[in-house]
Amino acid sequence: MSIAPVNAIDLANARSQTAQLSIRQVAKVFPGKKDLLSKLTGKTRRDFVAIQDINLDIKPNTFVSIIGPSGCGKSTLLNMIAGLSPITSGEILLNGAPIAGPGPDRGMVFQNYALMPWMTVEENLRFAVETVEPKISAKKRDRIIKEHIQLVGLAGAERKHPHELSGGMRQRVGIARALAINPQILLMDEPFGALDALTRAFLQEEVERIWEQQRKTVIMITHSIEEALLLSDRIVMMTRGPAARIDEILEVPFPRPRNRETIQQHPAYQSLKAEMESHLFRETRAVEAERVGG
Amino acid sequence: MAASHSTPGLIGAERQTPLWQNENVKAFALFMLSLSVFLLIWEIGAKSGWFVKGVPTATETIKEFWWWVTNPFYRNGPNDLGIGWNLLISLRRVAIGYIAASLVAVPLGILIGISPVAFKAFNPYVQLLKPISPLAWLPLGLYLLRDSEKTGVFIIFISSIWPTLINTTFGVANVNQDYLDVSKTLGASRLRTIWKVIIPAALPNIVSGLRISMGIAWLVIVAAEMLLGTGLGYFIWNEWNNLSIPNILVAIFIIGLTGLVLDSLFAALEKFVAFGRNS
Numbered sequence: 001m002s003i004a005p006v007n008a009i010d011l012a013n014a015r016s017q018t019a020q021l022s023i024r025q026v027a028k029v030f031p032g033k034k035d036l037l038s039k040l041t042g043k044t045r046r047d048f049v050a051i052q053d054i055n056l057d058i059k060p061n062t063f064v065s066i067i068g069p070s071g072c073g074k075s076t077l078l079n080m081i082a083g084l085s086p087i088t089s090g091e092i093l094l095n096g097a098p099i100a101g102p103g104p105d106r107g108m109v110f111q112n113y114a115l116m117p118w119m120t121v122e123e124n125l126r127f128a129v130e131t132v133e134p135k136i137s138a139k140k141r142d143r144i145i146k147e148h149i150q151l152v153g154l155a156g157a158e159r160k161h162p163h164e165l166s167g168g169m170r171q172r173v174g175i176a177r178a179l180a181i182n183p184q185i186l187l188m189d190e191p192f193g194a195l196d197a198l199t200r201a202f203l204q205e206e207v208e209r210i211w212e213q214q215r216k217t218v219i220m221i222t223h224s225i226e227e228a229l230l231l232s233d234r235i236v237m238m239t240r241g242p243a244a245r246i247d248e249i250l251e252v253p254f255p256r257p258r259n260r261e262t263i264q265q266h267p268a269y270q271s272l273k274a275e276m277e278s279h280l281f282r283e284t285r286a287v288e289a290e291r292v293g294g
Numbered sequence: 295m296a297a298s299h300s301t302p303g304l305i306g307a308e309r310q311t312p313l314w315q316n317e318n319v320k321a322f323a324l325f326m327l328s329l330s331v332f333l334l335i336w337e338i339g340a341k342s343g344w345f346v347k348g349v350p351t352a353t354e355t356i357k358e359f360w361w362w363v364t365n366p367f368y369r370n371g372p373n374d375l376g377i378g379w380n381l382l383i384s385l386r387r388v389a390i391g392y393i394a395a396s397l398v399a400v401p402l403g404i405l406i407g408i409s410p411v412a413f414k415a416f417n418p419y420v421q422l423l424k425p426i427s428p429l430a431w432l433p434l435g436l437y438l439l440r441d442s443e444k445t446g447v448f449i450i451f452i453s454s455i456w457p458t459l460i461n462t463t464f465g466v467a468n469v470n471q472d473y474l475d476v477s478k479t480l481g482a483s484r485l486r487t488i489w490k491v492i493i494p495a496a497l498p499n500i501v502s503g504l505r506i507s508m509g510i511a512w513l514v515i516v517a518a519e520m521l522l523g524t525g526l527g528y529f530i531w532n533e534w535n536n537l538s539i540p541n542i543l544v545a546i547f548i549i550g551l552t553g554l555v556l557d558s559l560f561a562a563l564e565k566f567v568a569f570g571r572n573s
Contacts (some may be wrong), residue, residue: 113471117569163570
């Protein structure tokens with residue numbers, strides 16, 4: 001059901017010429033407790049293998065979604081790419097150089113927005129821009145901020161604080177902040193997970209529009225099949241954890257620019273959707289069965 | 295009371311909730327009613343000798359209160375000062391001790407909060423010194439400083455430092471991980487993260503610490519001043535020696551009112567730094 005590791009490495013080497021981001025044999029193990037004190041108090045824990053054998057090459061200017069049952073380590077993988085979580089084994093290469101820690105070459109959009117509540121919309125963006133480029137001229141800085149506020153359609157809300165904005169507007173600020181530092185890769189961790197269905201659909205279309213303008217490499221974690229199909233060029237489907245792996249990678253052939261109605265007319269839409277559904281149902285059912293059994 | 299006057303010409307929707315059903319109006323009416331009952335029982339009780347001998351009537355006390363409030367700044371020697379002077383003396387002591395304590399507690403709290411090692415190293419001091427009654431420091435202060443004025447300030451300092459220190463440490467140590475992750479992904483330096491993210495994020499906690507400290511400082515000064523010679527606390531002690539119960543009641547009321555005003559200032563400040571967060 002998964003790609004054999006040997007083949008995967010060959011494939012990775014063959015592709016790495018064109019890959020912007022290469023994930024090679026990456027695993028994440030959360031260490032357990034096995035010291036004497038834990039043994040005496042009976043609180044020993046075994047090592048937990050969250051993900052292993054992850055091999056993935058991402059070409060520039062592609063939109064990649066990672067989808068999988070909850071608890072499969074999708075967010076762990078994204079945090080490792082962001083440099084927020086250390087890699088246990090294997091390596092992640094960005095333009096051929098291994099990732100050592102977080103950096104502004106990767107912009108991050110957080111599920112719960114992570115806006116600074118004491119800063120206005122403008123100040124949130126200014127903080128990001130000035131942190132990345134401390135010596136930027138005021139004129140250039142203000143132009144970048146203004147452009148990105150307009151890009152996400154928030155002109156007029158510059159002076160508002162996050163608590164005065166709706167969830168959808170807050171996530172627009174989150175996206176604008178991530179893009180304002182002009183990263184090579186945009187990382188999105190379930191960016192619409194906390195939004196209601198209508199706002200979610202609307203923001204998905206906004207992201208599609210913005211992506212058409214910028215064509216940045218994007219890696220997005222999602223739970224939503226429709227969302228992945230609307231936005232992605234490739235969809236990475238992960239197996240359930242522990243020791244989650246990549247099960248299958250789907251290529252999404254729909255022409256761009258896309259919208260919800262036209263992609264549903266595409267001949268491949270129903271079969272892709274059915275394939276993803278059966279994968280997710282199978283994995284989720286197995287997770288539930290293990291929980292009941294254990 | 296505003297409850298009885300009705301506005302003519304209200305449109306239908308507003309007419310459905312008459313003024314006397316408004317929650318604030320009802321609360322105000324209840325407040326006035328309970329106050330009237332209290333004053334009435336006091337007045338009748340004092341006149342017909344329900345309490346011990348010498349308890350003043352409500353009208354006497356209110357008259358006395360009016361006199362002190364309308365003559366706040368007179369000076370007939372150190373034992374006969376207007377209540378305004380005494381209030382200012384107390385406020386000055388509180389201000390000096392409290393500001394000094396805050397200037398120590400906030401930076402120290404930030405330093406302790408950002409370093410887990412410092413937190414573990416200094417926590418025993420804080421935990422040991424925090425529960426000590428402020429008045430226990432009085433003899434030590436008098437011995438070390440040989441001066442009642444300085445001792446008053448010292449006691450305010452030592453008692454109002456702990457809530458600010460503890461709250462600042464807590465706030466700094468518990469900054470939302472998301473804010474720190476944002477800072478990390480942007481590659482912000484440690485100093486920039488502390489200055490632009492950690493301190494503003496901890497500000498609601500710092501201000502609540504300052505608010506608690508202010509309350510304690512105001513509680514302590516009155517007790518300390520009974521032993522020190524001037525200020526509102528001494529005023530009460532002096533009036534006790536004069537057996538002037540109305541004046542003691544007046545001073546108690548003014549102490550409460552001042553505490554209320556100080557606390558409201560900090561409540562407003564808390565709201566100002568919250569930005570939609572509830573702290």
